[in-house]
Amino acid sequence: MLPADARLDFDFKGGVTDKRLFPWDVWRRCVNQALRTQQRAGGGVAAYRDPGGEQELRLGVSRYLAFSRAVVCNWQDVVVTQGAQQALDLVGRVVIQPGDVVAVEEPGYPPARALFAALGAKLAHVPVDREGLIVDRLPKHARLVYVTPSHQFPLGMPMSLARRVELLEWAKRHGAVIVEDDYDGEFRFEGRPVESLKSLDRAGLVAYVGTFSKTLFPDLRMGYVVPPESLREPLWTAKRAGDWHSCMLTQTALGTFMLNGEFAKHLRRMHKAYAKRRAALIGLLTDELGDAFEPMPATAGIHLVAQLAPGWDEDDVMKAALDASIGVYGIGPFYAGERREQGVLIGYGGASVEAIEGGFRRLATLMPGLRR
Ligand SMILES: Cc1ncc(COP(=O)(O)O)c(C=O)c1O
Incomplete structure (x- = not known):
């Protein structure tokens, strides 16, 4: 071997x-512009920034989500994170107490499992079938359900609309939070798009997690979460407590990249x-x-x-x-x-x-x- x-x-x-197909010259211009913005910010005095993230990027993300995923949110609803992984961490920290049950897909995404376990959760591995997570198999006391509905990780099938509705109803009945990890749904090649859980959520149960690791590249370490209203403030506070905020330069460059239509x-x-x-x-x-x-x-x-x-x-x-x-x-x-x-x-x-x-x-x- x-x-x-x-x-x-x-x-x-x-x-x-694939970094070979990335428009590096355009990105270089966005980074240069972000450097100038960073230099001017604060009128010569360097200070910490908004833990939720830079406005340009949050605006870019909220417009993109409205257009491509029917996720309607204000830019203030978006919290910028260090990849999807930090978004999962923040949601876990504000939702889970040690000993709580977190339901994850079986098979599923090992880094998410490791994270929830590290936060003291008891993992319940819930099987998936050709329609995604089998909602009937969820344990009654799950406090959080982590799913990958656009492209089940690793097997790949999308969660059916019937299952999405069933999962939302289940979460409402049991007072659980759903984490929708939409890590690579941007690249859809067949069929009609199925509504995201977030766009179907009328009860304020879904934290929608996105990442630039698949659309751009993973070493950028950029992601975001759109929490339900009830978690907005706690998430913002958790982000500040964890690392204050994400890097201003990358956020500003990425915001420009999105708002200029380059993304x-x-x-x-x-x-x-x-x-x-x-x-x-x-x-x-x-x-x-x-x-x-x-x-x-x-x-x-x-x-x-x-x-x-x-x-x-x-x-x-x-x-x-x-x-x-x-x-x-x-x-x-x-x-x-x-x-x-x-x-x-x-x-x-x-x-x-x-x-x-x-x-x-x-x-x-x-x-x-x-x-x-
Ligand atoms: C299921 C799933 N979620 C999220 C991610 C991306 O994580 P991050 O944004 O932390 O790079 C991946 C990357 O492979 C993934 O497979």
Whole structure:
């Protein structure tokens, strides 16, 4: 097996985006402008800023959410965070007491689980099916329910509208808070968009969490949360207590990038590129690798999960692929309990169409020999 940090000929890691297609010159201008703003701010006296974030960025986010997710909010409702992870942390801190039950999806997103556990929560791993979280299986006393409705992590299916409505009704009956992690729903390739939980929420139960880690890149560490009204003040206070506020320079540059229309332009460009990669990948998985893999139905996102047919083992495939300098990653680690599916997660955020063709053609030559 290769060491974990070795460079592979073809790597299909999840959580990776493509910096080669990012408009660096435009970004440089936004950063330069932000530097001038930072220099002038406070009339020569440097001071702390609003814990909720810079107005330009919050305005950019609120307009974007209204337009693309039907999430209607004022800019003051947006709290800028250090990625989605800090948004989850802030919501967890203000909602959960040690010993409270937090329901998470099974399989699910390990960093969210680790975070809620670190805050002292008791985790309830609630299974998902082809419609998303099985609401009937939620434990009665869950104080918080964490879900990824646009693109279930890791399996990929969107939560059906019926389940969304059911979840909202359940939360209302049980006095629970829902965290809607909309981490990569921007890239939707098929079907009609399903309303976000936040846009369906009439009872003030949903904290909507977004991130720039998939639309731009994860090392920017920029995200946000739109909490329900009742959590607005506590979240603002928690953000101030945690790190006072996020970096002014990055926020201001990103605000300009959004308000000037560059973010929307970039999303359109990336959508086109990712759509081609996804089509190439699904084509290869269904044709040349069709005996071994079946892509799980996902309408959005920049990764997909391909289920393995009976006769192949996830760990065997992963190991053989790695030995052939191809990175595909088993879904086993996303299960807290016994895994119900065998499959691999394939990220196409950082892989060109050529890399997808090269990598999966090479993998196709290995698969017959791996059949047990
Ligand atoms: C389910 C999920 N939520 C959120 C994120 C992004 O987290 P952050 O914004 O902290 O980078 C990811 C990234 O892989 C993810 O898979």
